[in-house]
Amino acid sequence: MSCELENCQCCSEISDQQKLEMISEVIEKYKNKEGSLIQVLHIAQNIYGYLPLEVQKIIADGLDKPLSEVSGVVTFYSFFSTEPRGEHTIRVCLGTACYVRGGKKIVDRLEELLGVTVGGTTKDRKFTFEVARCIGACGLAPAMMIDDVVYKQVNADKLEAILAKYYK
Amino acid sequence: MxxxxxxxxxxxxxxxxxxxxxxxxxxxxxxxxxxxxxxxxxxxxxxxxxxxxxxxxxxxxxxxxxxxxxxxxxxxxxxxxxxxxxxxxxxSDHPKDCLSCERNQSCELQEIGNLLGVNEARFEGEHSAGLEEISPSITRDMSKCILCRRCITACNEIQGVGVLNAQNRGFKTVIGPAMDLPLNSVNCSYCGQCTVVCPVGALQETDAIEKVWEAINDPQKRVVVQVAPAIRAAIGEEFGLEPGTLVTGKLVTALRELGFDDVFDTNFAADLTIIEEGTEFLTRVKNALTGGTATLPMITSCSPGWIKYIEHTFPEELDHLSTCKSPHTMLGAVAKSYYAEKINVDPKDMYVVSIMPCTAKKFEIIRPEMQNNGVPNVDAVLTTRELARMVKEAGIDFVNLPDSTFDNPLGLSSGAADIFGVTGGVMEAALRTVYELVTGRELPFDKLHVTPIVGLERIKTADLLIENPLEEYKFLDGVTIKVAVTSGLKGAKILLDQVAKGESPYHFIEVMGCPGGCISGGGQPRPTTPEIRQKRLEAIYKEDEGKELRKSHENEYIKKLYDEFLKEPNGHLSHELLHTHYTKRGKYNEYLA
Missing domain, CATH: 3.10.20.740 (Ubiquitin-like (UB roll))
Structure with a gap:
């Protein structure tokens, strides 16, 4: 994935027209390359923040694939989302080590604090809340991530303070 | 080796x-x-x-x-x-309600369990979500789906439509349209090829049996039934007869025994279609060759799966379609006008049932275009499989029934009408009439078969040189009429891509939505293998060749219908009753919004 759009975090500031131009460019670049659907979906998700049906249609038409195939791939991989996502993604690790060290308690407390269940996005679109099966930080268990930042040995009482940092 | x-x-x-x-x-x-x-x-x-x-x-x-x-x-x-x-x-993830499943005893899952000698089901676990959806043509019961993905192959690889694919993951996997959309809101052609390959009761035609029984049992209703050409070459299979066994006579008897008042033949309307469509074709060609404007190639319009496909996929090319309604809706329209008048029945009290090899026809009859004076041309469509179920339910010993013949005035048909049931047949039937109309001579092929367009290949073409035509058709002298035939929607896309680019070299194209034509339609007996398809095809040609009457324009009852009622082909009454128009839909139904 060499596209500079890969890590684009400024979705909200781009107009719909600009997004459409960006995705059209991406499709143009990939349309004759076999097996590029997932690549295009990744980039599209970075442009739009998520992959609603309308975006899937643009990709299906552009790559000359049935919509049901595109949607099949989107719904298969958990990385893709068909709902708008929050500005930040929280991933609580529920791998074995984190689970036994109290990962589940963190999930329960976050559900209370955020007012959404796992998979949901807060009303203010600040956070999308997910769980992960081992993020490779077993020595720091229980761990969680917010975007790319790993929080180690989290306990339920620390959570409020952690979240507060993102409201500055 | x-x-x-x-x-x-x-x-x-x-x-x-x-x-x-x-x-x-x-x-x-x-x-x-x-x-x-x-x-x-x-x-x-x-x-x-x-x-x-x-x-x-x-x-x-x-x-x-x-x-x-x-x-x-x-x-x-x-x-x-x-x-x-x-x-x-x-x-463990399959409902064990076999006794109330329509596939009971014709279920491949059941059969294989029997074969493997499985006599217990030890695992009972969570069941996947039982989404059930009833579209006008196809009913999906996803609780029965075993995720074999045959339907995905039929929809994507064979038909090139791609409405069905696996959605979600793991235990939550569902085979269906994108984002759980229902079939009736996507570009499904309703061809029903998925229902033919489904090994279990997950994909089936939407049932019309109950309402047909109700109509039969209603003493106020005059219930008229008609049978498509492809049924007679296939329904025997449902009663254990060899594929390719022609059962026309038994079929007519069975329909009478079921209690239908009139047993008509869609073939009669196939002959009528040839007269209407042939005339339309000659008018278009004449306009094109004498400096007028005309949309060519003209494309046949008998197959409602094909019609829905073109409305979704090539909405800009609808003018290429013949304006003729499909034969069974023509018959319905004639029954509820000409025939109703003859027997003095109010068209509102007449109930027309079509026995079709097709699931798409179930949708076709509810199109607003398919009615006249507020009365639908056809009230119910039963597939071949559904009719077989009714016959069994009624306790009729189909195999040992005596033969009988269709009722007139809408029951006589030519061999040209029989071959409507097979790819290439509509074109051949049209050419038998058009060539003779233009030249005064019989179509110059052995046994009247246009050999290059006979067979199961995806795309077939033929050239027909017109020499020494009759005075009225002098404009065709020395013209080579180029025709193409395809069956299955993948082939249709190839020919329509040419049309859309303005590069189609043909004057006339026949498209049937299912591979091989109606003989392997979405409503035909399961299974349809290449061998079975070939046998049904041979049976259809046998039926044609067995008839004295081989050309639509020689059907006496068709002549009578024009003399007594319609007056002339493509005339005012024909346009009102027998012709239609089409709806731009678009791939995502964006034109309908």
Whole structure:
């Protein structure tokens, strides 16, 4: 994935027209390359923040694939989302080590604090809340991530303070 | 050739064969469920596992190619046990309501369980979500789906429509349109090829049996039935007869015994279609050749799966379609006008039932265009399979029924009408009439068969040079009429891409939505294999050749219909009753919004 759009975090500031131009460019670049659907979906998700049906249609038409195939791939991989996502993604690790060290308690407390269940996005679109099966930080268990930042040995009482940092 | 050993038997098979192929060629049966010969190979059910010497795990026979010196065992204790467990696991997420399932006793899952000798279902677990959806043509009951994905192959690889694919993941996997949209809101053509390959009760035609019984039992209703040409060459299979057995006479008797008041033949309306469509074609060609404007090629409009497909996929090319309604709706329109008047019945009290090899026709009859004076042309469509169910339900011994003939005035038909049921047939029927109308001579082919367009290939073409036409058709002298024929929507796309680019060299194109034509329609008996398709095709041509009357324009009752009622082809009344228009839909139904 060499596209500079890969890590684009400024979705909200781009107009719909600009997004459409960006995705059209991406499709143009990939349309004759076999097996590029997932690549295009990744980039599209970075442009739009998520992959609603309308975006899937643009990709299906552009790559000359049935919509049901595109949607099949989107719904298969958990990385893709068909709902708008929050500005930040929280991933609580529920791998074995984190689970036994109290990962589940963190999930329960976050559900209370955020007012959404796992998979949901807060009303203010600040956070999308997910769980992960081992993020490779077993020595720091229980761990969680917010975007790319790993929080180690989290306990339920620390959570409020952690979240507060993102409201500055 | 590759040499291998299966169950101690030394065999040799062509390179590239799978273990399944090799076993089959040597009369060794390996149980299988998701596999469909020549169509679908996916390895999802795993029931065909076998032991291969040297391999650590059991191998799926349908997926693994043979290798030189391979030693395969298909019937060891390990294999038998594995198959049973795999089957029980499949069953753990399948509703066990077989007695009330329409596929009871014609279910491949049931059959294989019986064959494997499974007599218990030890695993009971969570069941996947039982989404049920009733569209006008197809009913999906996803609680019964075993995820074999045959329907995906039929929809994507065979038809090129691509409405069905696997959505979501793991236990939540559902086969269906994108984002759980219902079939009636996507670009499904309703061809029903998915219902033919479904091994269980997950995909079926939407039932019309109950409302037909109700109409038959209603003393106020005059219930008229008509039968498509492809039914007579296939329905015998539902009663254990050999594929390709013609059962026209028994079929007519069975329909009378079911209680229908009039038993008419859609073939009659096929002859009528030829007169209307032939006239329309000649008018278009005349306009094009004499400096006027006309949209060519003209494309046939008998197949409602094809019609819905073009409305979604090529909404800008609808002017190429003949404006003729499909034959059964023409018959319905004539029955509820000409015939109703003759027998003094109010069209509102007449109930027309069409027996069709087709699921798309169930949608066609509810189109607002398919009614006259507020009365639908056709009230119900039953597939071949549904009619067979009714016959069985009524306790009629189909195989031993005596023959009888269709009722007039809408029952006589030519051989040209019979071949409407097979790819190339509509075109041949049209050419038999058009050529003779133009030249005064019979179509110059042996037995009147336009050989280049006979057969099951995807795209067939023929050239027909017109020489020494009658005075009225002088504009055609020396013109070579170019025709093309395709069946299956993948072929239709190839021909329509040409049309859309303005590069189509043809004057006239026949499209049937299902591969092979109506003989392998979405409502026909299961299974439809290449061999069965070929036998049904032969039966249809046999029916044609067995008739004295071979050309639509020689049908006395058609002449009478024009004399007494319609007056002239493409005339005012014809346009009102027999012709239609089409709806731009678009791939995502964006034109309908």
């Amino acid at each position: 590759i040499n291998l050993e299966i169950n101690g038997k030394k065999i040799s098979v062509p390179e590239g064969s799978t273990i399944m192929d090799a076993a089959k060629q040597n009369n060794i049966y390996i149980p299988n469920l998701c596999y469909l010969e020549g169509v679908h190979k996916f390895g999802s059910c795993r029931l065909c596992v076998v032991e291969v010497e040297g391999a650590r795990n059991l191998q799926a026979a349908c997926m693994v190619p043979v290798r030189e010196g391979m030693v395969v065992k298909t019937n060891t204790a390990k294999v038998r046990k594995a198959r049973k467990v795999l089957y029980e696991l499949l069953l």
